[in-house]
Amino acid sequence: MAAAAAPVWSVDPRTGKRRAQVAEEATTDAVDAAVRAAHTARGALADRPPRAALLRRAADLLDAAGEEIVAAADAETALGSARLTGELARTTYQLRSFAAIVDEGGFLDVRIDRPDPGLTPPRPDLRRYKIPLGAVAVYAASNFPLAFSVPGGDTASALAAGCPVVVKAHPDHPATSELCAELLRRAATETGLPADVVGLVHGFRAGLDLVRHPLVAAAGFTGSVRGGRALYDAAAARPHPIPFHGEMGSLNPVVVTEAAAAERAERIGAGLAGSMTLGTGQFCVKPGLVLTPEGEAGDRLLASLTAATEATAATEAGVLLDHRMRDAFLDGVRSRAQLPGVQAPLAPGDGDGEHTVSAGFLTVPAARLAAGGPHDLLLEECFGPVTVVARYADDTEIGAVLARLPGNLTATLQLGDAESAGTDAAGRGARLLAEVTPLAGRVVVNGWPTGVAVAPAQHHGGPYPATTSTATSVGGTAIERWLRPVAYQDTPPALLPPELRDGNPLGLPCRIDGRPEGA
Template structure:
């Protein structure tokens, strides 16, 4: 089998192959799977919310039943460690259960009933009933850095199935064997629970991924990956004869700003928290704090160097990421105005190991070279930005691209006015604003927002984590004056499914 015709898992700790090569999916097979998904879509959409919830609970239970096998293989292909991966699998299970509970509660369907009102102003109102329906087959592109939570059994798959959409996953080449295993678990669990044939499938290879995006049966795409790769697929989705939504999570710097007051009160905690956060998972989290904004004359250079130099990070996920990290950090170190705080000694051992690297630059130099300095470096590298005053902070924030998160460390009540000013900056530049903490770690909840202005995501109005992620794969439909027997059960009088609805403006169980 030619190298360009298959994906091969590699152990990041040794650089040696894992398992057998997995062949790329022929375009003809992609077409067959998409047509099967289109056939399954009406039947899956017809599942009641409780029946759809049962499918999701079955998926969570199946993953749990294969926990040891999944975690062991994931560790071999990613080197992320059994403890981290076990937690990631638990997140997947909890995610399926959370979506199931949300379906049973019903508010994610946004059922709204406005009964006919002949006395309404300015004109009599017909009977109007509206709810969210599934779009249809969804293509999901798996990520490298979360081989479970943002891959085959991850959040995009869970939210699309919760919406009632068949899913076709494009496997990430970094963990092909794990993708095959998880796809088998998901497909078997769905079949055993009664899902229609064609509700789930897996494909491999770049060309298969492109074919998915342009296939007429596919109605939306979920993507987590690089800016370049995401933009190319985004353009494909937009360039179709029938453009479809492309929900891409791409790149984020996640700035953290520390005020003079916060620095005076807890400098040691800032150093420990920042270094722990930007090196977590070998710096391969999408929420890694890539920028630390400190007051000029902060005096933390030595402490930051010592803390970063003491961290032994695990291997990067693959050779491509390692090579890009080494090239990007060397280029960063050579830029005018950039100082190296922690040079990153050569790591010991085989595989794709690297050392953390930490750099510093003045705010004026950052703004002057924003096109180069404000690029995400995937891996355990970060940049300290030293600002002289509030005016320089304003210029830095004006230059920052959109991000997933932005964080403020300040002292209250002494710096309340400054804190409000900084929070406003963060709101304008990110989807999640953090106070006195660190951005790594994303809770799967109703309130979570994991998205932000470009280039963090292609659509800042949505999230890829949390219950409302399902909204990406739904569309609203209004029914006017339909007889009861022709309405979906969710919209009929008497609320036969017992879900949360808004009736005549009032939210409840009516």
Template sequence: MTDVDEAVRAAAGAAAAARTATDAERATWLRAMADRLDAAVDELVALADEETGLGDARLRGEVARTTGQLRMFARVVEEGSYLEATIDHADPSATPPRPDLRRILRPLGPVAVFAASNFPFAFSVAGGDTASALAVGCPVVVKAHPGHPRLSRRTAELVAEALSAAGAPDGVFGLVDGFDAGLALVDHPAVTAVAFTGSLAGGRALHDRAAARPAPIPFFGELGSVNPVVVTAEADADRGADLAAGLAGSFQLGVGQFCTKPGLVFLPEGSALEAALAPLVGADAPRMLTPSIADGFAAGSERVRGVPGVEVVAGGRAAPTVAATDLATLAAHREQLLAEVFGPFTLLVRYGSRAELAAALADLEGSLTATLHAGEGESVDDVLPLLEEVAGRVLFAGWPTGVAVTWSQHHGGPWPATTSQHTSVGATAVRRFLRPIVYQDAPEAALPPALRDANPLGIPRRVDGMLQTA
């Protein structure tokens, strides 16, 4: 591990070279990182399983996702539209006369990345935050998660070796460890942005700290999410047993330690789904990622159980649990019942009419996802707009666990799901670490290549209001 000031100063020293490196050069860095991690997959998976207990199959899949997203971000910067290059040529006849204006996105500078507990690869040292920041020319200093310290150190060694071999500037990547190191990272004057995945309480504290700096910086936090699911009466009657199997698999996947776990399910009174669910819920207390997460799960489960009007449908105090209540109880105890329980827990909420359901949905806070199960051809005009208001991704007929890394993906949502309107997964995750700059009446030689008239990079641009493809 490296001292925080030393790591950030090194990152600041690398910022100019990272910013001026070509997109092709930075793409080479990312592919080198991916190749190095793939070559060490056996070693990394064994180490990760010792520290997390997530199992060989899950961890190998996560390494593949991690290296896949590194390569995807390489393609993103090579394609070039991420720059949002926009040119408005001068027009003296306009009222008022218009100067020559050319706009592009440029990297912020050194970025602090807080690794997550539940994805030791994909949201950790070499995960999506690191990949998307490096892709656009921002040096990265990662604060390792205490849930997998040895894996973090080994991954950082491999990343550093790959970057060096690929010609990246010294200091473009660093790793620090410890609670105090995280605070020092947020406070350091050379850090220009923070990316965080974790608890609502921890994220809010760091968000407020970033805002309280003498020079405030953006904080991109992915925090709490209950990921509501709506099952209509028609869907329940058509396929209630199948929906029960899907819900059981989703809320228990990875011991419920997914940020997209369905934690709140609205279903009709007398639901076939509810009747079929109990036998599908595990009875054993599973191993969780850390003792603190296990304690938090137990406390959260107990909090919900203690609300008058809540009954346990399946599960024990330390085991996967399904609880159930009604809309009146939810409204009366929303603070206790709508707070995320991180782990294999879901709350069923029984409704009588669609009007009552709609009123309850209108009272929800933000989530990463919302899921709708309706009958074939059934109108959902009363429900869908409400789900759109509270989630960044609305699913039809599926389950929210599993987030594809694509150009169109959005992994974010209104507060408290995230602290911004940006995504932490998918191509546009790079937008977090970029700021716009406009050049007015600049000579051709002073312009970045992406803004020169000849378009030497061959990238998509908007010129005088018209979108031009590469």
């Protein structure tokens, strides 16, 4: 007799108490059924108009249920209704944006090279475009229960590409996941598609079964380095390895120049505090390491950072997404604070001693980080409202620390006016820009990395361990993760897909003999 499936509980992070059982953990057989259903449904997504209709209808249904969704998400994450209302708007905007991308059709990357026997070697008739990979596994994020979870960017971009999805729900917001999955499946049936273009499973074992399933063609993940690397390795170890697009840990370094600190220390300190404590420090682009100058301007910056962080702590309860994360945060802060030379001008702590945490920051001489050894711990992400301020004596120390950093989602420069204008005699602004560019997928100048705009030019990714691929999980080009190119050579016109036929019957953007044509 098979063991009963384990219950999935919705938990209130403000109290640590169970709210309700909302589902059961998926068995291996249940995962198999969900993947096979999605695989069978992939043909229904072959045409672009139904995909666009699905995405728009899903956005409409999510908006209509906004009050219920926000209440459910807040009860499970403690992120607050204001933050979650904004996240829902971002989520539905993503869905509609991908619908517009599907309508336009440029993502198919249609290229036609006509035959030319006069070339050496002769060129045959070649016609190339991109096709969907197949069923996609999506692993929901803890810190974005909407925008990077069941109805989030991975799901939206995969459906836009023509790939059905099976989402592995995050255990921190299972009720929200169930609610959103129900709305997506309803959107599918209301637009004439099978509900199984979107599936949902729960449980740790289900996550492994999903990435190992032979009918899963690709996977998208947002979470920790440990979890992402385990799934990445499983994806690579399959008899037929699959693309695994994992977004994992990121330190998101910030460099504040002497000129910037002298010109606007108070503004930089306040901005850093706001970015570091936003969402209780649970953003994947939270600045976790800040290089600031020694001296009077650096002291002013730290004073401003202290005052702004204390003001935030006085008005906002620091509830993390779950008590496991709270324990990890407190352990991480404690182990970092015990390192030689590390000080805590505003020590992060355990808040009320039971459910909350307090924000703060640590300081360390930059030379300690450049030397390596046990201080390498400070070069790892600590999830929660803390940052490490490394104080440097000169540009050599900046370069030595940057040279030791792993890959990141973002890197930020706070430059002085002359440095920003490129008129400083030392050319420091241009040099620092060149130094941080290899470290990150997005470089921010005189701003803060928290807040990732959904835009065609956006790139949300970076060198390992920030991500496991060179792709982005935000913006229009996120669709490229779920496509592969195929070229047809000397194929009779009657057999060609409509996208590749002469006369461009679908009105698609294309390149013919290297020249752009079409819509």
